[in-house]
Amino acid sequence: MEFPENEKRSLNFIETIIEEDLRNNKNEGRIHLRFPPEPNGYLHIGHAKSICLNFGLAEDYNGLCNLRFDDTNPEKEDIEYVDSIKEDIEWLGFKWDKKPYYASDYFEQLYQWAEMLIEQGKAYVDEQPQELISQQRGVPTRPGTESPYRNRPVAESLDLFRRMRAGDFKNGQMILRAKIDMSSPNMHMRDPIMYRILHQEHHRTGNAWCIYPMYDYAHGQSDYIEGITHSVCTLEFEIHRPLYDWFLDQIADGGYRPRQIEFARLNLSYTVMSKRKLLELVQKGIVVGWDDPRMPTISGLRRRGYTPESLRNFAERIGVAKRDNVIDVGLLEFTLREHLNKITDRVMVVLNPVKVIITNYPEGKTEKMWLVNNPENAESESHEVPFGRELYIEREDFMEDPPKKFFRLGPGQEVRLKGAYIIKCDDYKKDENGNVVEIYCTCDLNSRSGAEGAQRKVKGTLHWVSAEQSIDAEVRLYDRLFLDEDPAGHKETDFKEFINPDSLQVISQAKAEPWLQRAQPGDKFQFQRMGYFCADKDSKPGHLVFNRTVTLRDNWSKSNS
RNA sequence: UGCCUGAUGGUGUAACUGGCAACACGUCUGACUCUGAAUCAGAAGAGUCUAGGUUCGACCCCUAGUCAGGCAACCA
Numbered sequence: 125m126e127f128p129e130n131e132k133r134s135l136n137f138i139e140t141i142i143e144e145d146l147r148n149n150k151n152e153g154r155i156h157l158r159f160p161p162e163p164n165g166y167l168h169i170g171h172a173k174s175i176c177l178n179f180g181l182a183e184d185y186n187g188l189c190n191l192r193f194d195d196t197n198p199e200k201e202d203i204e205y206v207d208s209i210k211e212d213i214e215w216l217g218f219k220w221d222k223k224p225y226y227a228s229d230y231f232e233q234l235y236q237w238a239e240m241l242i243e244q245g246k247a248y249v250d251e252q253p254q255e256l257i258s259q260q261r262g263v264p265t266r267p268g269t270e271s272p273y274r275n276r277p278v279a280e281s282l283d284l285f286r287r288m289r290a291g292d293f294k295n296g297q298m299i300l301r302a303k304i305d306m307s308s309p310n311m312h313m314r315d316p317i318m319y320r321i322l323h324q325e326h327h328r329t330g331n332a333w334c335i336y337p338m339y340d341y342a343h344g345q346s347d348y349i350e351g352i353t354h355s356v357c358t359l360e361f362e363i364h365r366p367l368y369d370w371f372l373d374q375i376a377d378g379g380y381r382p383r384q385i386e387f388a389r390l391n392l393s394y395t396v397m398s399k400r401k402l403l404e405l406v407q408k409g410i411v412v413g414w415d416d417p418r419m420p421t422i423s424g425l426r427r428r429g430y431t432p433e434s435l436r437n438f439a440e441r442i443g444v445a446k447r448d449n450v451i452d453v454g455l456l457e458f459t460l461r462e463h464l465n466k467i468t469d470r471v472m473v474v475l476n477p478v479k480v481i482i483t484n485y486p487e488g489k490t491e492k493m494w495l496v497n498n499p500e501n502a503e504s505e506s507h508e509v510p511f512g513r514e515l516y517i518e519r520e521d522f523m524e525d526p527p528k529k530f531f532r533l534g535p536g537q538e539v540r541l542k543g544a545y546i547i548k549c550d551d552y553k554k555d556e557n558g559n560v561v562e563i564y565c566t567c568d569l570n571s572r573s574g575a576e577g578a579q580r581k582v583k584g585t586l587h588w589v590s591a592e593q594s595i596d597a598e599v600r601l602y603d604r605l606f607l608d609e610d611p612a613g614h615k616e617t618d619f620k621e622f623i624n625p626d627s628l629q630v631i632s633q634a635k636a637e638p639w640l641q642r643a644q645p646g647d648k649f650q651f652q653r654m655g656y657f658c659a660d661k662d663s664k665p666g667h668l669v670f671n672r673t674v675t676l677r678d679n680w681s682k683s684n685s
Numbered sequence: 686u687g688c689c690u691g692a693u694g695g696u697g698u699a700a701c702u703g704g705c706a707a708c709a710c711g712u713c714u715g716a717c718u719c720u721g722a723a724u725c726a727g728a729a730g731a732g733u734c735u736a737g738g739u740u741c742g743a744c745c746c747c748u749a750g751u752c753a754g755g756c757a758a759c760c761a
Contacts, residue, residue, distance in 0.1 A: 134698085134699050134700075134701085134707095134708095136698085136699095160761090161761095162760085162761050164760090164761080194761065196760095196761080197760060197761070199760090200760075200761090254758095254759060257759080258757075258758085258759095261757060262757075263687085263757060264687050264688065264756065264757060265686065265687040265688090266687080268757090295759080296759065299759055308688090309687055309688040309689090310687095310688060310689075310756080311688085311756060311757045312756075312757090314757085317758095317759055319759090320759035321759080322759080336759095338758095338759075338760085338761090339760070339761050340761095343761085359690070359691090359754080359755070360754095360755060360756080360761095361761090362689060362690060362755075362756090363688075363689055363690090363755070363756050364756090365689090366689095386690085388691090388754095393696085441697080441698085441709065441710080442697060442698075443697065443698040443699085444698090445691090445697090445698070446690070446691060447690090447691050447692065447753095447754090448691075448692095448753075448754055448755095449696085449697060449698090450696075450697085451696070451697060451710095452695090452696050452697080452710070452711070454696085454710065454711065455696080455697075455709085455710050455711085458709090458710060458711090459710095461722090461723095465722080465723060470720075499720090499723085500723070500724095529721095531721065532721095540719055541719090542719060542720070543719070544719095546719095573719070578719080582719080583721095584719095584721080585718090585719045585720065585721095586720090587720075650720085650722085652720055652722090653720045653721085653722075654720090655722095676720075676721095676722050676723090677721095677722065677723090678721075678722085679721065679722090680721040681721085683721095
C-alpha cells in the first residue's frame, strides 16, 4: 500500500475484503480485477465510477485490471462502441493489463464446458416456445414447474446442442438450460438459460457462431479463465451471485476462485443515467450526439471541458458503498473547478459587449498591458493584452441606476479595469429603444497597473477587451439539461418534460482578447469573472468556438436572488 | 404472503469491529482580494429508522418491526 502505516485511512468495504484476502493469502495473494463493459453504448459518468474503482483498486494493491468486453449479444453490440470505450478509459488515464479481452474469445471454451455440463446431466436442451418457458418459471412467491424436456436423455441433449451450433435450427427453436432448481426462491436459479440461437453476425467472430452464451453463464467463467480474483459489479447483480457461484462450482478446482462483489451505482442529481434514456435524447435530436457537452457521457464531459483528474477526484470523494445514493452535481462541479482553477490560463472575453469610450485617452493610442496567465501558479508567465481608447465591457457590468452594493460601473462610479487603469463613468448614451450603446468614462492616467497611482482601493474590477483589437468568438453557454433534481424519478411524468429549455445559449459574437487566437480544440481557459471555457472541436482558425465548462462560483448573485 | 440488500447532519462517506459521531460538498458569518473567483478564519446542522434486549458502556452485538431499493429478458 502507498499509505504510511501511522496514517490511518478508512477503507471502503471492498478494500476491507481485499485486505482480508491478502492477509489470508487467498488466491496466492493475487489481486486481479476487471472492467467488463458491453459494447452496446457509450460510457457515462456512472461507468467512470466503476472504472476508477476497478482500475484504482488494482493500482492501490499492486494488482492488475483487465478490460473485458462482454460481447455475448451481437444483436446490440458494435465495434463503434468498442473503440469509444477504449478511448474513454485511456483518456481517464487507466491502463488495462496486456490487450483488451473479449468474452467472445472464450466462445469455444464456454461451449466445451457446456457440453461437459450436459454430459454430467446438469444442463439440457429445451425446445418449448419462449412463452411457455417463462410461464413455467412461475412467480417469485410460487415455485415454477419443470420442463417436460428437463430429463431427456443426455445423448439427446448433446445431439441437439451440437445441431444448435451447427445451425440446424431457427432462432428460438431450441435453448440450452442449466438444470438447477425450478422451485428456488431465487428466480435466477430456476433452470436459467445458458445458450440461445442467434443467427446473427458478430462484430468479432463473424459467422462462426449461431449460438451465443447468456451473461450469467459467460461472465463468471470468463472471470475464471482470466484469473480474476475480485469481480466487482453493481447491485442489480447481487441476486445473480448464487448462479455465478453455481457455474463456477462446475469448473473450479477448489484452489483459485473469483468472488463477485456488488456496490451501489452512481446516481447524480439533475441527470439521467440510463443508456436507454441517453439514447433517446440522441435519437430525438434533443442533444446533438453522444458527445454533446450536456450529456453525462464521458465523451460529453470531455467535450464540455472536464479533465480526467477532476473525474477521478470526484470518484474518489463519492466513495463506495452498498446503499442507494444520489450525489449532488454540485460536488462534480466542485472537483472540476478545483482542478481547472489550478491549471487554466486567465483570459478576458466579453460575452455581451457594450462599448466604453475613455474620453481623456488619446485617439489612436494603444498600450500593451501584461497579465499573468495564471496567478495560482507561481511559475506562470504573462501575456500581452492591447488597451485603447475604445473598449468593450460586459453589459451587465453597467447600470444606469445601480443599487448600493453594485461594485461595478454606474454614473459617477469608479471601477478598475483588470490589469489596466481605473476609470470613472461620466455619461452614457442610449438608442431610441432605450438600450445603452456607449458609456463615456475618464481614466486616471496615473493608475496604470503596477504604477504608484494604482494602489488605491477601488471597489470593483472589471474584465474588458480592446474594441479595435479584439477578435470575435462563438461561445456556447451550457447549463444543466434538466430542471428537476430527479428527472427519471416521476412515475406520471416523462423525463423529457423536465428538460431545461435554456440548457444551451449560443453567443455568436463574443469579444475576445487577441491572445486567444491560438486556442486549439480542447484547450481550457478561465474567462476572467465568467467561468471556465474549453475550445470546442468545431473551432477552426478564424472561427473560434468555446464551450462554457462551468461558471465560477458566484456568491454575490446567489445572495441577491 | 417469497427471496436478496440496505437504513448515520441537506448530500455523500467514516467511526481503529463496543469507548460519549468525524471528513468532504453545500449553507451561514467574517478577513483578504486588481476575478463579487481563489485563499484564510469561524459557525450552524445528525445523537445514528423504530421498539425492546445484552453490556459499566451500543452506530457497531441479539430479537421483533418499519421504510426503501432490487429480483419473474432467448439483455447485460
